[in-house]
Structures are given as C-alpha cells and as structure tokens.
Amino acid sequence: xxxLSATETARVQFRLNGRDTTAEAHPRMLLSDxxxxxxxxxxxxxxxxxxxxxxxxxxxxxxxxxxxLTLAVQAEGxxxxxxxxxxxxxxxxxxxxxxxxxxxxxxxxxxxxxxILMSLDALFAADPDADEAAIRDTLSGHLCRCTxxxxxxxxxxxxxxxxxxxxxDA
Amino acid sequence: MKPASFDFVAARDxxxxxxxxxxxGDAARVIAGGQSLVPMLNMRLATPAxxxxxxxxxxxxxxxxxxxxxxxxxxxxxxxxxAWPDLAxxxxxxxxxxxxxxxxxxxxxxxxCGSVAHADPSAELPLCLLVLGGTVILRRHRRTREVPAEEFxxxxxxxxxxxxxxxxxxxxxxxxxxxxxxxxxxxxxxxDFAIVSCAAKAGxxxxxxxxxxxxxxxxxxxxxAADAAADPATRDDQLNEFAWSLGARDDLHATARxxxxxxRRLGRKTIEEALSCRA
Numbered sequence: 212x213x214x215l216s217a218t219e220t221a222r223v224q225f226r227l228n229g230r231d232t233t234a235e236a237h238p239r240m241l242l243s244d245x246x247x248x249x250x251x252x253x254x255x256x257x258x259x260x261x262x263x264x265x266x267x268x269x270x271x272x273x274x275x276x277x278x279x280l281t282l283a284v285q286a287e288g289x290x291x292x293x294x295x296x297x298x299x300x301x302x303x304x305x306x307x308x309x310x311x312x313x314x315x316x317x318x319x320x321x322x323x324x325x326x327i328l329m330s331l332d333a334l335f336a337a338d339p340d341a342d343e344a345a346i347r348d349t350l351s352g353h354l355c356r357c358t359x360x361x362x363x364x365x366x367x368x369x370x371x372x373x374x375x376x377x378x379x380d381a
Numbered sequence: 382m383k384p385a386s387f388d389f390v391a392a393r394d395x396x397x398x399x400x401x402x403x404x405x406g407d408a409a410r411v412i413a414g415g416q417s418l419v420p421m422l423n424m425r426l427a428t429p430a431x432x433x434x435x436x437x438x439x440x441x442x443x444x445x446x447x448x449x450x451x452x453x454x455x456x457x458x459x460x461x462x463x464a465w466p467d468l469a470x471x472x473x474x475x476x477x478x479x480x481x482x483x484x485x486x487x488x489x490x491x492x493x494c495g496s497v498a499h500a501d502p503s504a505e506l507p508l509c510l511l512v513l514g515g516t517v518i519l520r521r522h523r524r525t526r527e528v529p530a531e532e533f534x535x536x537x538x539x540x541x542x543x544x545x546x547x548x549x550x551x552x553x554x555x556x557x558x559x560x561x562x563x564x565x566x567x568x569x570x571x572x573d574f575a576i577v578s579c580a581a582k583a584g585x586x587x588x589x590x591x592x593x594x595x596x597x598x599x600x601x602x603x604x605x606a607a608d609a610a611a612d613p614a615t616r617d618d619q620l621n622e623f624a625w626s627l628g629a630r631d632d633l634h635a636t637a638r639x640x641x642x643x644x645r646r647l648g649r650k651t652i653e654e655a656l657s658c659r660a
Binding site: 216238 | 383416434487
C-alpha cells in the first residue's frame with residue numbers, strides 16, 4: 212500500500228487481542244480513535260492526545276506505546292493488545308493484575324487504569340522480578356489525576372508476586 | 382486535537398521515500414516513530430500535505446559501528462538503541478542519556494533521528510549529538526550530504542534539513558580510551574522535557590566539552606581547557622559566564638534565575654563526573 216489518499220479510507224489489517232481484525236481508516240486517523248470508534252474496543256481511553264497522560268497506552272507488537280501518537284495506518288500488520296485482552300476470554304475472569312488492582316483499590320475514577328494495566332502487563336512479561344523502582348519508572352509514563360499512585364504501586368507489587376506464583380495476600 | 386488530512390506514503394525502500402519527498406517538496410514531512418510529529422499534527426501545529434513513513438525501510442533500521450564511529454539509521458527506535466549490547470562501551474553518553482528521553486512508552490516507537498529532526502531545545506538526543514561532535518547524514522534525490530551537529534541546529538525546532546531532504550542516519554564518534562562522559566537533568570517529572578539538561582565529555586587530556594539544553598533556542602557548548610576544568614575557581618567563573626550567555630527567560634516552568642543556577646550546579650556536577658569516570 213505505498214500511497215494512501217487523504218480523502219479515501221484505506222483498509223488496515225492487524226491482530227487485536229489474538230484475532231485478525233480489519234478496519235477502514237483515513238490516513239489522518241489515530242489508532243486510539245480507530246480502536247474505539249471503528250473496532251468498538253472502547254477500553255482504550257483517550258486523554259491528552261499528545262502523548263503525555265498515557266491513558267491510551269496499548270501494546271504494539273508486545274511493547275507499550277501511545278495509541279494517540281500512532282496513526283492507524285501505521286498499525287498495518289501489527290499485533291495489538293488492549294485492555295479487553297487481559298481478562299480470560301472464556302469465563303471473563305480478571306487477570307492477576309486486574310484482580311490485584313481491584314483488591315487494592317488501585318483505581319479511583321479508573322480513567323487511567325487501562326493504560327497502566329497494559330504498561331505493567333508488558334513490564335512483568337519482560338521482567339517477572341521487576342522491583343518497585345522499575346514499577347515506579349514504568350508508572351512515570353502515566354498520569355492519574357486522582358493521584359492514586361500509592362495503591363497502584365501496592366497492587367503492582369502484589370500482582371508481580373502472584374504472577375510469579377508467590378503469595379496471594381488478598 | 383485531531384490531525385488535518387494528509388496523503389500517506391508507506392515507503393518500502395529509500396527510492397520510494399526520496400521520490401515522495403521530492404514530489405511533495407516543502408509540503409511533505411517524514412514520519413518514523415511519530416512521537417514528536419504526531420503531537421504536532423494533533424494540535425495542528427504541523428499540517429503537511431503528505432507524510433512519508435520510513436519506519437519499515439530495512440536499510441534505515443541498522444546500527445553499525447565502523448572506523449571509530451557508530452551509524453544509527455533513521456528508523457532505529459530509541460528503545461532499540463538502548464537495548465544495543467555495545468551501547469555502554471561505544472556510546473556511554475547516549476547510554477546515560479537515553480533513560481531520560483521521554484518514557485518507555487514513547488521510547489518504544491520514538492526514533493533517535495526523529496528526536497534530532499524535531500530539534501526541541503529541551504531534548505536530550507540533540508544535546509548529546511552536539512557534545513559528541515556527531516554528524517547528520519542527509520539524503521535527497523541523487524544527493525547525500527553530511528552536516529556537522531554544530532551547523533545542523535538553526536534555532537528552536539529548526540534545522541538545516543531542506544525541502545525534499547530527509548535524515549538517513551546519524552554518525553556518532555565512539556568513545557576513545559581515557560574519555561569520560563556524564564549526563565544530568567532536572568525536569569518536573571522524570572521523562573518530561575528538561576528544565577535544564579547537561580551533558581559532558583572529558584578528553585583523556587582533561588579538557589571538557591559541556592553541553593546545556595533547555596535554556597537557549599538550541600543546545601549550546603562550553604569548551605573548558607584542561608587547566609580550567611581542573612581548577613574549581615576558573616571552572617566556576619567560566620560556568621557563570623556561560624550561564625549568563627544563554628539568554629535564559631522566565632516561563633511557566635522556571636524562572637531565568639533558576640535556570641542559570643541549574644546550569645552552574647548541574648554543569649559543575651557533570652564536569653566533575655565526566656572527569657572522574659575517565660577510563
């Protein structure tokens with residue numbers, strides 16, 4: 212697809228949470244908007260739209276990235292994961308990370324939560340032993356306007372231990 | 382906060398990219414990671430007619446070291462460079478500075494060359510390029526030119542890249558035995574743009590190049606001779622004069638006076654660190 216016209220939609224194909232997905236998008240459309248409006252995956256939230264707040268963070272080819280700073284057409288052929296992909300698709304059970312957030316009240320209004328979950332999910336996948344400093348560094352890419360960082364860090368630590376097969380302190 | 386319309390060219394090789402840029406002239410822009418450009422598009426501070434995506438061009442995705450220099454292609458992401466196993470040894474200044482570049486969620490897509498192309502006066506990578514005395518390799522249809530870093534940055538977000546031209550790579554000199562490097566920054570939140578950032582390179586002979594970002598319209602250099610760098614009184618005098626020469630202004634984030642004080646203190650700290658870590 213070398214040249215896409217500004218006035219016509221292009222067909223963009225990617226995998227979304229393990230499923231082959233097709234969307235129609237003008238070149239100017241952001242991945243965050245196409246996921247929400249075209250695909251219907253509204254778990255990805257839109258905050259600042261200039262890459263500061265982190266609410267729209269999704270995994271692109273396994274790595275956290277801002278959906279609001281990615282053009283949908285750039286996602287062609289990519290493997291995307293959003294917050295919809297975290298819970299068990301069969302019985303809807305929360306992932307250990309989501310469960311820990313619920314138990315530790317690590318979400319107040321919840322607007323920033325989807326992005327934070329995706330960043331932490333990738334962090335623990337890459338480094339199951341991530342320490343609190345690494346967790347805080349990852350969280351520095353997210354703004355929680357409720358300022359609920361203390362329970363968020365606590366939940367992240369609990370989730371890490373649970374994912375490693377350690378204690379469950381629920 | 383949505384981009385205006387543009388045509389999009391997903392270039393498969395350099396020939397396609399350069400042809401699209403030539404055709405698009407000054408209404409065409411290059412996009413790779415988009416971490417600096419897409420905010421500009423979203424706020425409609427940039428309204429190109431054509432975007433040329435170079436992120437999938439294989440020859441631009443390489444990091445190569447040869448003849449004492451490291452060449453970083455235009456599609457190399459910041460996270461990829463950070464994960465390059467030779468980085469700490471060959472480019473210790475970049476190794477120290479990369480964790481300060483945005484957040485891991487933006488380094489995952491943002492490119493090294495894209496940050497240089499954007500030329501934000503607070504950005505870390507343009508500052509390091511200048512301190513290391515690197516070169517920007519520019520390509521256009523049938524022509525390649527190499528621009529030294531000190532001639533590349535023309536002003537705030539303004540560079541020597543001409544219409545129809547693109548950054549193909551950066552060339553950075555490898556650290557030589559006996560050199561020391563240091564980086565320090567003060568920002569409102571780790572990962573945000575710097576209020577003041579300092580990068581220093583100490584030569585084996587003890588001479589120091591100090592670069593400061595975040596104060597003037599472009600990163601700026603102070604050269605300290607070995608005896609000046611070694612003598613605290615002379616060093617502080619020169620740092621003070623340098624701090625005043627940068628033309629600091631008050632803004633929302635910091636006063637001019639605070640910025641000058643940061644230049645003096647962070648400057649001293651990075652000079653001392655660079656001198657003391659000489660291998």
